[in-house]
Amino acid sequence: MSNALAKPLNIIFAGTPDFAAQHLAALIQSEHNIVAVYCPPDKPAGRGKKLTACATKLLALEHNIAVEQPENFKAPETHTTLAGYQADVMVVVAYGLLLPTVILETPRLGCINVHGSILPKWRGAAPIQRALEAGDPQTGVTIMQMDKGLDTGDMILTSTCDITLQDTSASLYEKLAKLGPVALLDTLTLMADGSYTREPQDNNLATHAAKLDKADAELNWHLSADVLDRRVRAYIPWPVTQFTFNENSKQHRIRVWQASAISIEHSQPVGNIINADKQGIVVATSDGALRLEVIQLPGKKALAVADILNGKAQWFAPGLSINGSASLTATQQEQN
Incomplete structure (x- = not known):
């Protein structure tokens, strides 16, 4: 015009x-x-x-x-x-x-x-x-x-x-x-x-x-991978989606800056880690899985998962839950 x-x-x-x-x-x-x-x-x-x-x-x-x-x-x-x-x-x-x-x-x-x-x-x-x-x-x-x-x-x-x-x-x-x-x-x-x-x-x-609220940013693994993928992208740059990881009595809030939905069938409980490698941490959802690719540990800057796993691989071992209810074993704590 x-x-x-x-x-x-x-x-x-x-x-x-x-x-x-x-x-x-x-x-x-x-x-x-x-x-x-x-x-x-x-x-x-x-x-x-x-x-x-x-x-x-x-x-x-x-x-x-x-x-x-x-x-x-x-x-x-x-x-x-x-x-x-x-x-x-x-x-x-x-x-x-x-x-x-x-x-x-x-x-x-x-x-x-x-x-x-x-x-x-x-x-x-x-x-x-x-x-x-x-x-x-x-x-x-x-x-x-x-x-x-x-x-x-x-x-x-x-x-x-x-x-x-x-x-x-x-x-x-x-x-x-x-x-x-x-x-x-x-x-x-x-x-x-x-x-x-x-x-x-x-x-x-x-x-x-509706106005965004920090409570909206909590990842609910009972949702589908597609919904979670969109939510991760929708909440950047604020409030940034996140989940709680329990290490015995200590809780870690982990932010997710990049993720992608994977269309796979699995038998894992929602919130369980299916796989973790340099491509990302694959977490079971109610429909498919969400691959976490860039995350941020408390007090640290956001990093690619490949870099995170170099120092914290024991946190994200396959079979562990990041559903807010699992704890590291004593052996895993010793490796930390």
């Missing part, structure tokens, strides 16, 4: 992380006028808990764009400040604050949002992860007109991409960070000349992308 503009738009941009900053960068390089950037107040970060600005604020300051950081939009003065920018449209990308109706209706063309899914599927906080976890063949970005619901607004434009068997949430994030800015600029071109249409979402097709 051509981005030749009938008239550049005056835009308020609202967003927080790097994903949002990549969209802001595209807008800064376009013909549009960014009149203000909204982001949350600076937060403590790092060991020293020093107040740290988010990615969008840093980019805005670099380009001398006004920055607003309200804690919320409850106070009337926040409405007055936003209205004072006389924006044509407000672009919202991973902002993190709820916008009341008065804010949604303040810009001349309202507020639009870049959402990381093919709506109405995966409304909510974790659309990238949930699409991958569910085994969807595709995902994408949807540019929608915001309303007071959670990702329920009319759709203006959708751009899609395939989800491969190698994708993680991190790699999908990067794919969408490239798709999103292009789709956003195309949408703004349509809005600038008044030629855009809005398609209502079919609520009967909607699914909810």
